[in-house]
Amino acid sequence: MSDKIRVGRILRASTRGFDCGTHSREIGPQHDFGAFVKAPISNTTSAEGQIHAVGIIYKVEIKDDQLVNELVLGESVPDMILRDQRENRMIPVEIKVINVGYQRGNMLFHSLPPRPPMSLSDVDLMLPKEVHQFTQTPNFFRLLFNASEVPTDDLIAAAIRYAALEAYPVASERYDFHVRCGQQLARDMNDLTRLSHLLNLIRP
DSSP states (O other), X not given: OOOOOEEEEEEEEOSSEEEEEEEGGGOSGGGOTTOEEEEEEEEEEETTEEEEEEEEEEEEEEOOOHHHHHHTTSSOOOHHHHHHXXXXXXXXXXXXXXXXXXXXXXXXXXXXXXXXXXXXXXXXXXXXXXXXXXXXXXXXXXXXXXXXXSOHHHHHHHHHHHHHHHHOOSHHHHHHHHHHHHHHHHHHOOOHHHHHHHHHHHOO
């Protein structure tokens, strides 16, 4: 039985990040803001194993259509129509991901991947053990600092909280992880007001 939890399929991609799509009825915890995901790069396998881009979800968009535009103008929407709209109609959802590293076989790197994933490749949620391995180095969020397209501070905090809950089930390990991340943030940031805000966001 596979441990994979699919997030969606690639719509468009670059070495900086990628967008993937899924159906609205598939939305779940695997699409959370700050979740760690991975996607295979160009169907290429190196001598060490398959290469995957590693990214963090920073935006989820539920697209509208003409029927939705008409329904929102009504005074009320019958439950039957709501269920049909949410469960049967093909409402597209786009999930935007920013790359924070890549995986080559069993090795993980905190730098941009060498190539982007290919269209229609599966995007999977990273396993807790993979998140644990990736976040052992406390600067795993380095590539987020200068990313103008993402809400940087909130995304860093969400990624730290997500990793803490998913990959560090023991309370003492979770506390140590928060401390390491806080120390790294203090080394990386010169803005004390911003640092204080971020530390409050990640406080366990």
